[in-house]
Amino acid sequence: MPGRLQNELKKRKPFVHIEQEVVLNLFRTGDRLGIRLERLLREHxxxxxxxxxxxxxxxxxxxxxxxxxxxxxxxxxxxxxxxxxxxxxxxxxxxxxxxxxxxxxxxxxxxxxxxxxAQLDEPLPAMERKLLGGLTRDEKAELIRLLEKVRDHLEQLDE
Amino acid sequence: MPGRLQNELKKRKPFVHIEQEVVLNLFRTGDRLGIRLERLLREHxxxxxxxxxxxxxxxxxxxxxxxxxxxxxxxxxxxxxxxxxxxxxxxxxxxxxxxxxxxxxxxxxxxxxxxxxAQLDEPLPAMERKLLGGLTRDEKAELIRLLEKVRDHLEQLDE
DNA sequence: GGAAAATACTTTACACATCAACTATTGTCA
DNA sequence: TGACAATAGTTGATGTGTAAAGTATTTTCC
Missing domain, CATH: 1.10.10.10 (Winged helix-like DNA-binding domain superfamily/Winged helix DNA-binding domain)
Structure with a gap:
């Protein structure tokens, strides 16, 4: 199971580090979501x-x-x-x-x-629901938990 | 269980939509990771x-x-x-x-x-491992899976 | 009381990112 | 063939994000 991002980026070799795959997936997914949300905001x-x-x-x-x-x-x-x-x-x-x-x-x-x-109170959450429609509610909760755990650890590194 | 981001952002009301919480967590975590990685790259x-x-x-x-x-x-x-x-x-x-x-x-x-x-082949993965040290290997794999699932759904929206 | 540190904000310089408009080149097809 | 669409890349305008330096104000503390 070589992973999807790998294919998407047309990389030849498999990812050596799973951490790199996490980071790239995080950036790429945030970017894709951001582009669509920014587009909606720009209309206003x-x-x-x-x-x-x-x-x-x-x-x-x-x-x-x-x-x-x-x-x-x-x-x-x-x-x-x-x-x-x-x-x-x-x-x-x-x-x-x-x-x-x-x-x-x-x-x-x-x-x-x-x-x-106030004009965005309806369409923005609607867009967010639409964009994240690929995940079940449990998966959304799990995604939140994992991301918070990453940030918790980052804060520990600062201390 | 009010959620950590909520406290971090000092928001008063609970999140109405879990989707909003996912999106904010995604942006914030990507930003925090990006800042640290950019810092390392800038040294070079x-x-x-x-x-x-x-x-x-x-x-x-x-x-x-x-x-x-x-x-x-x-x-x-x-x-x-x-x-x-x-x-x-x-x-x-x-x-x-x-x-x-x-x-x-x-x-x-x-x-x-x-x-x-080539000078970054060592320190960059090392930094990525350090930053994601808060997750187990299984959690990293699960995080990748969830992020890929989000992007899969986004691509479907384009078709 | 007054020098020095700390704080809040601004300014400047640089690198991205997005969109719209433009040039140059190639492909389509009537 | 010859107008027109499609494609590859650039340019320009605007907004954002970072770091470093600068200004004004307040706090600290000897």
Missing amino acids: GLTGAQYNVLRILRGEGQPLPMQEIASRTIQVVPGMTGLVDRLEKAGLVCRARSESDRRVIYVRITAAGLTLI | GLTGAQYNVLRILRGEGQPLPMQEIASRTIQVVPGMTGLVDRLEKAGLVCRARSESDRRVIYVRITAAGLTLI
Whole structure:
């Protein structure tokens, strides 16, 4: 049983390390899913990163500092600056400097931002269900468990 | 059992859809792994995308058209142009136009390119083993199976 | 009280990734 | 044959992600 990715990539030799196969499968599958989800978001004028920021702000229900937003996404702080710049220019969020600590900048979602992401509350989960339709519910749960276990171990490596 | 990602993202409400949890876990885990692998590659002056191209060319053993390389990576053709530009400028690959079909451009890995990626043949798999040390061999195999199943279903959606 | 460290954010530079539009070449077929 | 479609690759615009350096503000602590 040589594995499917191997054939897909037209590699000649079998994978020497199963770990490499895991990593490549992880990247490739994430990419394939991401492309389709980004496409849906783009129809509403948003990128994936922008949608994530708006969703986090809506979920929190109150303004959040730049760094707090960055820590909840895949992102590093420097990238957040430009991201919020674009969202602010589009009128979806606004900045406000903190009174107590003038280094901190709070980001707040605007009414226009709330309206925009509300339009995705139906189609986005529907798309996710469709994309993951190949797995049973048990398989989805098992996939989540395995991925969390990988990240748990990665965090241990940091300590 | 509320799930770990949920806590990690400091979300208030439980995930409504398990599919969303799968997608977020997939992105986040791939990102965490990618950051560490990219860091190792960068020590050798390469990015992940560049390393992939070199590895594909070495594995094939002969020059490949741009499009063929792109089809074996996560990449779209337009991005491949700039990527090969940079590799060529670094002296790691070279271009050659096909004789039979003058639209096609073949990319060949140079001796310098082979030397460079040979330096990663040891440390890269070692790093991958270390990063995935949290999973048993059976769990790695199961993770691969589930990810391949997701992609199989995605391909069916295209037909 | 004041120098030094820490923190929050921005700026800059570079490398991807995506899409749309463009050029050059080849294939189709009426 | 000759218009037209298809294909291979490039270019340009926009957005994202990383690292390194810079600025402003606050905290620490002697």
